[in-house]
Amino acid sequence: MxxxxxxxxxxxxxxxxxxxxxxxxxxxxxxGAERHLPYERPPLSKEMLLxxxxxxxxxxxxxxxxxxxxxxxxxxxxxxxxxRAGKRVVLSDGGTLGYDDLILATGAAPRTLAxxxxxxxxxxxIRTLEDAERLxxxxxxxxxxxxxxxxxxxxECAAAARSHGAEVVVLERAPRVLARGVTPRISSLxxxxxxxxxxxxxxxxxxxxxxxPANAPVLHLADGSTVAADVxxxxxxxxxQDGLARDAGLAVEGGIVVDAYGRSSDPSIWxxxxxxxxFNPLLGQHIRLESWQNAQNQAxxxxxxxxxxxxxxxxxxxxxxxxxxxxxxxxGLTQDGAxxxxxxxxxxxxxxxxxxxGGRLIAAVGxxxxxxxxxxxxxxxxxxAVRAEELADPAVKLADVAKRLKG
Amino acid sequence: xxxxxALCDTDAVSEDAALRVEHDGQDYAVYLYEGQYYVTAxxxxxxxxxxxxxxxEGCEVxxxxxQGKFNFITGAPTSPPCTEALKVWKVTVQSDKVWIDPxxxxxx
Ligand SMILES: Cc1cc2nc3c(=O)[nH]c(=O)nc-3n(C[C@H](O)[C@H](O)[C@H](O)COP(=O)(O)OP(=O)(O)OC[C@H]3O[C@@H](n4cnc5c(N)ncnc54)[C@H](O)[C@@H]3O)c2cc1C
Ligand code: FES
Numbered sequence: 001m002x003x004x005x006x007x008x009x010x011x012x013x014x015x016x017x018x019x020x021x022x023x024x025x026x027x028x029x030x031x032g033a034e035r036h037l038p039y040e041r042p043p044l045s046k047e048m049l050l051x052x053x054x055x056x057x058x059x060x061x062x063x064x065x066x067x068x069x070x071x072x073x074x075x076x077x078x079x080x081x082x083x084r085a086g087k088r089v090v091l092s093d094g095g096t097l098g099y100d101d102l103i104l105a106t107g108a109a110p111r112t113l114a115x116x117x118x119x120x121x122x123x124x125x126i127r128t129l130e131d132a133e134r135l136x137x138x139x140x141x142x143x144x145x146x147x148x149x150x151x152x153x154x155x156e157c158a159a160a161a162r163s164h165g166a167e168v169v170v171l172e173r174a175p176r177v178l179a180r181g182v183t184p185r186i187s188s189l190x191x192x193x194x195x196x197x198x199x200x201x202x203x204x205x206x207x208x209x210x211x212x213p214a215n216a217p218v219l220h221l222a223d224g225s226t227v228a229a230d231v232x233x234x235x236x237x238x239x240x241q242d243g244l245a246r247d248a249g250l251a252v253e254g255g256i257v258v259d260a261y262g263r264s265s266d267p268s269i270w271x272x273x274x275x276x277x278x279f280n281p282l283l284g285q286h287i288r289l290e291s292w293q294n295a296q297n298q299a300x301x302x303x304x305x306x307x308x309x310x311x312x313x314x315x316x317x318x319x320x321x322x323x324x325x326x327x328x329x330x331x332g333l334t335q336d337g338a339x340x341x342x343x344x345x346x347x348x349x350x351x352x353x354x355x356x357x358g359g360r361l362i363a364a365v366g367x368x369x370x371x372x373x374x375x376x377x378x379x380x381x382x383x384x385a386v387r388a389e390e391l392a393d394p395a396v397k398l399a400d401v402a403k404r405l406k407g
Numbered sequence: 408x409x410x411x412x413a414l415c416d417t418d419a420v421s422e423d424a425a426l427r428v429e430h431d432g433q434d435y436a437v438y439l440y441e442g443q444y445y446v447t448a449x450x451x452x453x454x455x456x457x458x459x460x461x462x463x464e465g466c467e468v469x470x471x472x473x474q475g476k477f478n479f480i481t482g483a484p485t486s487p488p489c490t491e492a493l494k495v496w497k498v499t500v501q502s503d504k505v506w507i508d509p510x511x512x513x514x515x
Contacts, residue, residue: 014487017487018487040488060488292473293474296487296488300487318474370460370471370472371424371460371461371462371471374461374462374469374471374474375462378462397423399423399424
């Protein structure tokens with residue numbers, strides 16, 4: 001028996017931890033393209049930028065752990081091909097490695113700008129420790145940062161940069177910020193927040209070209225205007241790294257297709273994390289997530305299945321973002337035509353926005369409302385009938401609603 | 408005889424949520440479970456989450472920050488990313504108050 005894990009990110013690291021934690025004693029090899037052991041990425045656009053002098057890194061496990069648990073870590077090496085018939089992986093250094101079970105945890109990579117100058121040397125995405133390190137020197141008064149894309153990572157970088165007094169311009173093609181993640185009401189709250197903090201936020205604009213010297217990029221917009229900056233943070237989404245799987249003939253549809261156990265169309269090959277399009281039994285559909293919870297817990301489920309403990313991965317999606325000291329959490333999956341219900345003081349960044357459909361709670365966004373949001377997640381999971389009035393009424397404890405649904 | 412301090416009134420604690428109490432620079436979380444009171448450190452061993460803002464299910468508390476879990480009776484971590492136990496204190500209930508000896512905290 002042996003397991004090979006391709007991809008040393010959060011999912012790869014958690015899978016290995018859970019294999020050993022659940023009694024898997026056979027050889028484990030980790031193939032990681034980055035030079036680092038697995039670490040968590042959320043701080044890259046938060047703590048690491050808010051405190052540029054901090055040297056703290058959130059390792060999944062400290063390096064002694066891998067030696068103590070006999071995990072063979074091959075870092076700075078990537079897998080270039082999977083030979084399914086021979087059950088081996090071909091590595092970038094020419095070596096090969098046999099497996100009984102293979103875990104693909106290759107994650108996602110930042111999308112690059114498909115415009116002239118999209119590869120300008122001042123452009124940088126935030127995905128790795130090195131990326132965050134590169135942005136740090138620009139977090140100071142007098143520096144000017146252009147952020148392309150008003151998604152979570154872009155806005156977190158903008159918030160951190162403002163906290164250090166840097167000038168920030170955010171350019172977004174969609175008519176609103178966070179368009180992929182939240183409803184229009186939350187988008188407009190966050191747009192107002194960033195403007196109030198001094199961000200020059202422009203939505204509905206089209207970036208067409210970047211030129212200028214390496215340390216003084218000039219961004220050209222479709223309306224003829226230009227933005228001069230010192231550095232360009234590109235946060236326009238990520239692409240699942242499913243090429244290895246596709247080349248090997250596995251089912252791939254914008255992510256490696258896996259079932260609720262994390263198994264791909266080849267029973268010896270599993271996948272976890274950002275790279276998967278997985279079946280979620282609670283939602284009754286295949287979804288692809290880019291979230292910390294999914295990277296951790298899907299990986300744990302895969303590890304348990306390999307260790308012989310049959311485990312279905314069935315969780316209500318959950319995500320968070322920290323901006324200007326405000327904690328936003330999102331749970332569930334919204335759908336068109338859902339009804340908005342507000343609890344608390346949303347405009348004062350202390351409340352929740354629920355989304356209901358068919359008399360049930362399907363999604364919630366909490367602003368500085370961690371406990372209520374967690375109960376909302378439970379209510380979504382329980383899935384029974386709830387009334388808008390009770391969710392909106394601060395005198396009704398959400399825990400009591402959950403208790404009723406549990407019966 | 409240990410030096411006991413009163414953290415709170417017994418009826419200030421509910422089953423749904425731990426109560427946060429600050430005393431002498433230490434933040435405590437006080438829990439009620441099946442009629443018994445328990446006390447742990449409020450701050451998560453993994454990061455900035457507070458147990459008093461966490462989610463309770465049975466004798467487990469889930470941190471609101473990354474949803475790691477602890478058994479609040481023993482302090483032991485029960486779900487990743489938490490790996491280090493929370494400090495726990497032995498509780499005495501007297502005169503409708505929850506008491507602990509601050510110097511008696513232990514880590515599993
Ligand atoms: C800046 C930032 C902030 C975030 N903030 C939040 C947040 O607040 N909340 C939240 O829920 N989520 C957040 N996320 C998302 C979360 O971090 C990701 O969902 C998670 O990291 C996914 O883990 P993964 O292991 O699937 O993929 P990754 O972390 O992308 O790891 C994949 C690894 O595989 C390696 N790899 C790829 N191909 C190969 C190959 N062929 N051979 C060997 N190695 C390979 C890559 O180099 C990489 O190291 C954030 C992400 C980023 C980048
Ligand atoms: S801070 Fe508590 S789980 Fe991370």
